[in-house]
Amino acid sequence: MMSSLRNGVRLVRRVSTPAAAFGSGYGFCCVQGREETAPQLLAATALGSWAGLTRSLRLLAASLPDSAMWPRERLSEVESRELRVLVTAAAECVERGLDSAPLHRVALRRLCEEAEADPKGLAVQGLGPEGEGGGLPELAAHLDGAASALPPSGGAAASDLILGLAAALHALVVAGGPSWQQVC
Secondary structure, eight states, X not given: OHHHXXXXXXXXXXXXXXXXXXXXXXXXXXXXXXXXXXXXXXXXXXXXXXXXXXXXXHHHHHHSOTTOHHHHHHHHHHHHHHXXXXXXXXXXXXXXXXXXXXXXXXXXXXXXXHHHHOTTSHHHHTTSOTTTOOOHHHHHHHHHHHHHHSOOOOSHHHHHHHHHHHHHHHHHHHHHOHHXXXXX
């Protein structure tokens, strides 16, 4: 057993330097062909990682047994802060000059997904002022901000975003009830 562990460690040591060099070179070539700078791409990647992590934690919470109260409470706290952290991080990136189309696409896609899935859920309620709940007007404002920050583009990716935005806005109007439906 120890010899197989030793062989595994040796293999990782031998492969790690060439793999890191290849990854760096590939990343450098990829960045050269894009309009975004490396820091902008890193910011978009970090935002996408946050969205993926929180989505994974939500799936974990759904798979926990009902008797696991403490982990469920902690994971519900994360869920209630999910979108607030997402929009705050996106706003920080914009303030620091790290805004880019991929960053706004990640934010818009995640906001749309949440609006469609559960417009009255914990994540949307976390967008509202502390203690008030709700969050629908704030979600609508953030959807508007993220959509208007995107540069005009065409293609399949743009139509997917537009369809997602339309579905999210429909879900908001339905969740808002008669008062939202009269205004719209």
